[in-house]
Amino acid sequence: MQFLAAVGRIFIAFLSHAGRLAVFTAIAVSHCFRPPFYPRLILRQMIDIGYYSLPVVGLTAIFTGMVLVLQSHSGFARFSAEGAVAFVVVLSITRELAPVLAGLMVAGRIGAAMAAEIGTMRVTEQIDALVTLSTNPYKYLIAPRLIAGLLMLPCLVLVGDIIGVFGGYVVATFKLGFNPAGYLRSTWQALEVMDVVSGLVKAGVFGFIISLMGCYNGYHSRGGAQGVGAATTAAVVSSSILILVFNYVITELFFAQ
């Protein structure tokens, strides 16, 4: 019986958590569409999320593209199918690797920072102070972050796509001796609009998830420094897992026949 009680307790805790998250999301999203808006804050978040994440995303993308060429070349060489390398690289990067890896890197960079900042504001009563100064914290703190996350991650992933393919091209031509023009031609032939679009849709969803989990965990943190630390960890872990789950769901929607 005790075992059943424990299972029940975990299940109820999960449901109440999911319910709270759903309510939080609904309120936060509704405030994205109702004035007053804070363009200055949205812009600042966009710079934080978009511009300052460029180095991280660029480095991730270029090394992923480079290693992908090495691996797929050594694999396909066994079947004398080296011609498929460009094909595999460009599809893997645009459909999967750029959005997922960029999402995970940004979750570590931005999601953690959001949870820590909003969590600190919560425990030092700054969020209460916002309310007493007639400012809605959902509008002032959360909506700008959600909007910026949703808009900036696709931009980052588009840059990541280009840098990743370029990284593959460099290794393929300079190290493995591919014909540069031929490599580019087969890359171009393999690529379809839907490949890039699906990757950008994923990126938008991931960006929203990162901001949402960062804000949600920060907003509900309590208990001083330790609580903020726990919120930061929860934000990164939960957004990483949700990114992987939604990656599968969106892939299924786009590509399953």
Add this chain to the structure above:
Amino acid sequence: MNQIPKSAPAKIELNDLHKSFGPKTVLNGVTLDVARGESVVIIGGSGTGKSVMLKCILGLMRPDRGSIRIDGEETVGMGQRDRERVLRKFGMLFQGAALFDSLPVWENVAFGLIQGQKMKRNEAKERAIEKMAQVGLSADVAALFPSELSGGMQKRVGLARAIATEPEIIFFDEPTTGLDPIMADVINDLIVKCVKDLGATAISITHDMASARKIADRVAMLYKGELIWVGPVSQIDNSGNAYVDQFIHGRAEGPIRMEIRR
């Protein structure tokens, strides 16, 4: 401070307020009327529900039972738009000042003017510097960030922010905690001056008796979620209440038992 005529209509009316967190009862039937322009100080030990009471009045927490009227208007269960309208009457100085550390000092002070009253930034900055002068801060502090200030200066900035929108009601949450005695007295003087200048209604919570004597018209003592004594500050030394006596003299022996685990 001025003596308040008995006939003045109540600015804030609390009636039978209850609030508990799980099994722990924090407010257990608090009833209190605060007249317009009056300054009431709530005293009581740590964890007796002083902060929770203020947060319930501000709508940051929802009481389980009871009624809170501001200017005769019931605020418990109020919708968001009405709540924002009522909150415009309030200013609050938080215990840790709760300054926004991403904004420079002047923007902290001007926050309610820019966001709440939609004032132009330039105009709001001038007003902010005026308010800072009132609490004894010079204009060159305006561009600094809150983390660059000492505790006493942060409190002053918090006070300037609380009075910037010229509120009708101001709350002070432990205004002197963590300050040296001289700075505490400076803050007390500023509180008295600001409240008088604005003609505002004030509720302060503190366990600093020097501060309470200085800023209060009336004192109310909260113990275990109930107001056990309310009376004018002049009568606090002969209240005839053993709990109040023990508290104002800071004695370990008496009817109040601290919960100390051995």
